[in-house]
Amino acid sequence: MTHPVQIPFLNLTSEIERIRPEIDQAIARVLDSGEFIFGPELSAFEAEFAAYNGMLHAIGVSSGLTALKLMLQAYGVGPGDEVIVPANTFIGTWLAVSAVGAVPVPVEPEFDTRNLDINLVPGAITAKTRAILAVHLYGAPCDMDALRHICCVRQIPLLIDAAQSCGAEWRNSRTACLGDAAAFSFYPTKNLGALGDAGAVVTNSAEVAERIRHLRNYGMTNRYRHDCKGENGRLEELHAAVLRVKLRHLETNNRKRSELAAHYLEIFADRVEIGVQRVPSYGRSAWHLFTIAVANRDQVADKLKKSGVGTLIHYPVPPHLSAVYWVEMRKLNVLPVTEKLSDTILSLPLQPLLDETSVRRVANILGEVIR
Ligand SMILES: Cc1ncc(COP(=O)(O)O)c(C=O)c1O
Known part of the structure; x- marks a missing residue:
């Protein structure tokens, strides 16, 4: 096997x-x-x-x-x-x-x-x-x-x-x-x-x-x-x-993050079902995380895991729904955009030591999983 x-x-x-x-x-x-x-x-x-x-x-x-x-x-x-x-x-x-x-x-x-x-x-x-x-x-x-x-x-x-x-x-x-x-x-x-x-x-x-x-x-x-x-x-x-020491390497690493993110963005450009994060035109992201918003997020994450791709969720429970703020924030009713994000958001691998091949592999597997 x-x-x-x-x-x-x-x-x-x-x-x-x-x-x-x-x-x-x-x-x-x-x-x-x-x-x-x-x-x-x-x-x-x-x-x-x-x-x-x-x-x-x-x-x-x-x-x-x-x-x-x-x-x-x-x-x-x-x-x-x-x-x-x-x-x-x-x-x-x-x-x-x-x-x-x-x-x-x-x-x-x-x-x-x-x-x-x-x-x-x-x-x-x-x-x-x-x-x-x-x-x-x-x-x-x-x-x-x-x-x-x-x-x-x-x-x-x-x-x-x-x-x-x-x-x-x-x-x-x-x-x-x-x-x-x-x-x-x-x-x-x-x-x-x-x-x-x-x-x-x-x-x-x-x-x-x-x-x-x-x-x-x-x-x-x-x-x-x-x-x-x-x-x-x-x-x-x-x-x-x-x-x-790490500060001396930060710019190189951030550039690498940005290049890897650009590969993801290019591959997902015509996949409307993969909701990438939009960066305003005057902004340059530090690309701490590369997140997508997808339907059936938990199943997608599970299938990616079975194919060898690690993902995380940032964040599955928004602060207002967490136990600590639940009572204090009850009067807010719902925060629909936040709640939709927490239901659909998924972070893909993005760290400076990855290469273009790995990013393409993740993107291809994701493409197949979603199809
Ligand atoms: C947005 C945000 N705020 C605050 C913190 C808290 O930082 P720390 O874990 O170093 O206390 C973190 C990171 O964990 C964070 O991502």
């Missing part, structure tokens, strides 16, 4: 193997230095990551969720406030808002871009709205011109959950630098992934940067002087050293 060629959804070990000597060197440098928290690797990474995003400040923190929480706190978001969020996102976006005591106000996406339906945003803004927290889902930018305009008119900060969009662009600028601040996750599977949990906030505001630096370190301003209720949200030297 012949076994089908295996194309896993993601193979992180092989990704790391390709740059293993550089990673080993970075880890050895930290071990030799004897500095494990707040050392030269963190300062260097923060400077390099700020420059990469075209921002003045980057503050390394312990995870994407911490980055989101501290960013919201630094903008004064708290109990009694509302924050506009996409209805379809990883639940971490909403949880950050809840964690600071504010209420997430979900706005439906457009089905084809999977991102915030800009026409619905103004109607969701109330006197309590303290910020818009936009997500560039799967790496594809939201309409930043429209969001900037809305935030400017309403005089509220435009904050970005950039967990999935490291390297994404809008009109040839990094999307992160077009908001007031952006929060990143360096979870291992992300375009810029650490060897564990890590995150960062980038901003041009020295005041916000300073507040986040205090908040991530127990609210400490000077040694054992605490002026706010902070937390332990620090980014460790080992992670910073490895992230510096």
